[in-house]
Amino acid sequence: MVAPTSRRPRTPWTHTLDLDTEVRAAWAWISRPGLLRRIPPAVRHHLSAAPASTAYAFTLFVTWWTLRGVGGSVERRLIFSASTNLYNMQHNPIQVLVASAFWTEGEFPWVTIAEFLLLMAAAERWLGTGRWTLLFATGHIGATLLTVTAIDRLITRGIIPTRVAVAADVGTSYGFTAVLAAMAFLFRGKVRVAWIGLILVSLAAALVVGPTFTDYGHLCAALIGLLVGTVASTFWRRVERVRNRSDEVDQEA
Template identity: 35%
Template sequence: MCRATADWFRTAPGTHVWLAVLAVTSAVAAGLSPDLRSYLLHHVSTNLVELRIHPVRVLFASAFWIETPSALLFYALVFELVHATAERWLGTVRWLMVVALAHVGATLVSQKAVLFGIRDARLPRSLAHTIDIGVSYGLAGVVGVLAYRVPAPWRWGYLLGVLAFFTYPVLHKGTFTDIGHLTAVLIGLCCYGLTPQAAAPRNSRAPGEPAPPA
């Protein structure tokens, strides 16, 4: 049992290191007073103010905090179902590339929507200082790229369900976070080039499959 558990963790190291960091930051956040926790999370948030002053720092740091520390067990389950599956399939480096592209791309698009909303007086100026942290954009991006892991014809049902799930909130007065989630899924779908199918040689064949005629 211990060896099987160790093998399980070893085959998706990035996922479990990320979870371990989230466990530490969640414990830290849970031990702070509400005012101090709010102060801390504002300074690791990818809101307009922090992105303008410390863009690299907050884009990195925001992925290691969750706004509700008590939700850690839920995220642990989702990480095992989504991130660990994708990391074992893609490999750690390519999985991390998908996560980073989705997290950064969706953050920038969603905050640009906030900027336009404030400029056009459709959103309150306080959103420029809002708390915007978490792992959901990277998670949504991986959900998107996993469409290529689902065999046909089930892939189309999976894809339709994912797009419907993330598009519905945007079309029904969704928040900037909903826009970010949909953007992240679309970024994940654009990552086909990182999948094993795309990396495989065109002339490769399954074991036992006869060679094409000369």
């Protein structure tokens, strides 16, 4: 016996939101009495529904704290050993592909941690932990491989200096960009088009104005996220249409 369509679990790739409705609902929630009392439970619910993003943000804090306590020379060695540059990718590709995503350079990564606790947690709640992790990893690995391949060819042709082969390259930005681009499919219509356009225009502008290999990687990551979103949403919409037709036939029989 075929289950009714209404009882079938829906894939998140076909579950879109209306931005105006969401904004009105958020404003109504904010306007209700007792806002300060309701914020802590809402934050706990938000983070508990996104365990991977929350754990990732905590890991970034731990790795940053580790670097602050080891001294400058050791810090540089750790960053180099985890970098997805051409040299490391030729010698320890799997190790650096994993390790590079959990290290950050510079000052305390306030912005990155906030992005994970807000945007990435929202994406994880939409997609589910498994899909979010797979999409993030696909963006990180795919953009890294495309970037390293481009660097290899440019060095071989003498277009860029050989020192780029050992440049430091760690961080979460490729995976983050892929997920952010795919979040366009959480919305519909003009909002989706505007989301995609804003991401692509800003990344393309960065690549034109002051091109670096990371700018190229970010654009690749965004295209990967859009490709995954397009394929997944198209596939599951077709599946749902087939299921609906099957249900109609069963009801008529």
